[in-house]
Amino acid sequence: MLRNRRIEGLMALALISPFLAIYGLVFVYPTIKMFMLSFTDAPLIGAGDWVGLENYERLPRDRRFHTSLWNTFYFIVLTVIPGTLIALAIALGVSRLKGWLQSFVLALFFLPYILPVSVVYLIWDWTLNFQFGIAMHLLDWLGLDRVPVTKSTDWFMPAIGVVTIWWTAGFSILLLLAARRAIPVEIYEAASLDNSGGWSTFSRITWPLMWPVTALVLTIQLILQMKIFDQVYLFSQGGRPNDNMVLVYYVFQRAFQSNQGGRAAAVAVVLFFIVIVVSVMNFQLTRLSRGRDK
Amino acid sequence: MKTQTVLRLNIAGLIITLLTVAAALVWAFPLYWGVISSLKPEDEVVRPYVELWPETLTFSHYIFALTQTQIGVWYINSIATALGVTVLTVSSSLLCGYAISQLEFPLRKSFWWLILASFMVPTQTLIINHFELIASMKLLNSWAGIILPQLIHPVIIIVYKQFFDNVPKDFREAAVMDNASEWRILTRIYIPMNWGVTTALSIVVFIWSWNAFLWPFLAVTKTEMMTITVGITQVNDSFGVYYARELSAAVLAGLPVALAYLIFQRKVTQAVTLSAGIKG
Numbered sequence: 311m312l313r314n315r316r317i318e319g320l321m322a323l324a325l326i327s328p329f330l331a332i333y334g335l336v337f338v339y340p341t342i343k344m345f346m347l348s349f350t351d352a353p354l355i356g357a358g359d360w361v362g363l364e365n366y367e368r369l370p371r372d373r374r375f376h377t378s379l380w381n382t383f384y385f386i387v388l389t390v391i392p393g394t395l396i397a398l399a400i401a402l403g404v405s406r407l408k409g410w411l412q413s414f415v416l417a418l419f420f421l422p423y424i425l426p427v428s429v430v431y432l433i434w435d436w437t438l439n440f441q442f443g444i445a446m447h448l449l450d451w452l453g454l455d456r457v458p459v460t461k462s463t464d465w466f467m468p469a470i471g472v473v474t475i476w477w478t479a480g481f482s483i484l485l486l487l488a489a490r491r492a493i494p495v496e497i498y499e500a501a502s503l504d505n506s507g508g509w510s511t512f513s514r515i516t517w518p519l520m521w522p523v524t525a526l527v528l529t530i531q532l533i534l535q536m537k538i539f540d541q542v543y544l545f546s547q548g549g550r551p552n553d554n555m556v557l558v559y560y561v562f563q564r565a566f567q568s569n570q571g572g573r574a575a576a577v578a579v580v581l582f583f584i585v586i587v588v589s590v591m592n593f594q595l596t597r598l599s600r601g602r603d604k
Numbered sequence: 605m606k607t608q609t610v611l612r613l614n615i616a617g618l619i620i621t622l623l624t625v626a627a628a629l630v631w632a633f634p635l636y637w638g639v640i641s642s643l644k645p646e647d648e649v650v651r652p653y654v655e656l657w658p659e660t661l662t663f664s665h666y667i668f669a670l671t672q673t674q675i676g677v678w679y680i681n682s683i684a685t686a687l688g689v690t691v692l693t694v695s696s697s698l699l700c701g702y703a704i705s706q707l708e709f710p711l712r713k714s715f716w717w718l719i720l721a722s723f724m725v726p727t728q729t730l731i732i733n734h735f736e737l738i739a740s741m742k743l744l745n746s747w748a749g750i751i752l753p754q755l756i757h758p759v760i761i762i763v764y765k766q767f768f769d770n771v772p773k774d775f776r777e778a779a780v781m782d783n784a785s786e787w788r789i790l791t792r793i794y795i796p797m798n799w800g801v802t803t804a805l806s807i808v809v810f811i812w813s814w815n816a817f818l819w820p821f822l823a824v825t826k827t828e829m830m831t832i833t834v835g836i837t838q839v840n841d842s843f844g845v846y847y848a849r850e851l852s853a854a855v856l857a858g859l860p861v862a863l864a865y866l867i868f869q870r871k872v873t874q875a876v877t878l879s880a881g882i883k884g
Contacts, residue, residue: 403624
């Protein structure tokens, strides 16, 4: 008994319409508006005149844009690969533990990930406090000089990098742990019969089998860290915001602090394309590498 | 020979175990340090040496935060907006995922690609236009204004579609034989068979929304309309340099999600792996 196609189509439309309505209102419409706004000299709220490509032509000469581009790139270098390698090492360590000890240790590594950024900020602001922070006591104990971490241009990005790895590693650890668990025990048993040592087992079995998920984690991390704002903004308050500028921060500053909607939109459009191009490239690379391993 | 290898492996294994546990303790130490500092009297917090356990344990900072700041209202705002985001996102995604997975309609494939593609679009870049939109709807400083731009989570639809695809076709055919309506098939078969997924996804969407910072921070200017994650960063002035007070506010803001995680640990880990596109 075949159902009426038209009724099925109408039913489908009814089911997707709530999502479509939301999607149109808060996604499609703002995206189109963002592009249009970037060609005007409008303030944050209100109309402006069409200025063509002027907002884009300014960018190559804009020092703060350079800083934000450079810092975003620097931040990615600091966090993505190191963060993934740390998560991989932790996941492999955790995978050896058994029962309650495994759950407990995993919870300790994972807890930061589910905390709000402002909680992470307050905890680390306290940990890195120049006068009383426990990190400074550690530096004293190691015989090193104290560093005003969040007020120093040189140390700011590395410090935010450490905080971010600490905050987001839980997610990567979880995915990598799932990937490690998915490797059949028999493969390791066969390897141990062949007297395969720790390193060769890792490089010949664990690493190749975990590579697809590791690549996925790298991709997710890369896309996530390109859009960094919260940590930088929170730690910059009272510091040197212009030196610590990242792309989303710059969009925020132009729009909400300088009241230049059009110029902010141009930066947003640039970021928009950077993220999409990198995502697509990554998607292709991941697919290629998965194809190779299979 | 054989026993020697086993012994060597055991020692190596033991070292790795110890290193992992030690690393976990170091990892969690800032959290411990934050909590323990919030329980010390202010003069003990600023001592020039390290005390791993407070001399005098005090809850006075918590009492201060709860009574002298608007943290109570912020809790209510956070709960209301996070619940709103969760219910709207999960229900609209469920219906959409079902339609894509089970129903034939024109442009179904293109629609599916559109959802997959929007996964890559950075919503952070839309803040200016979200602000303009919400302002023009007169929704700044309102729950609806905080909720609306947070409703773009295409990944939830993707997960639902995958799960609905995996429901055996026999169930559907049997129901169609019995002349059950589409709505009945959805609510009596597909939703109940995927309750586990729904709870898991609801928990993570709730946590995401509870933790959201950038948008709630932009959408709200009135202190009494802030969510807790925004609120606790805006009160430095009234707290002055009272570190322990700040930390107690941080603990109060992090506690609900930390508890939710500890209670639903399994569901949270399941949902996190699902949302990354790995079936668990």
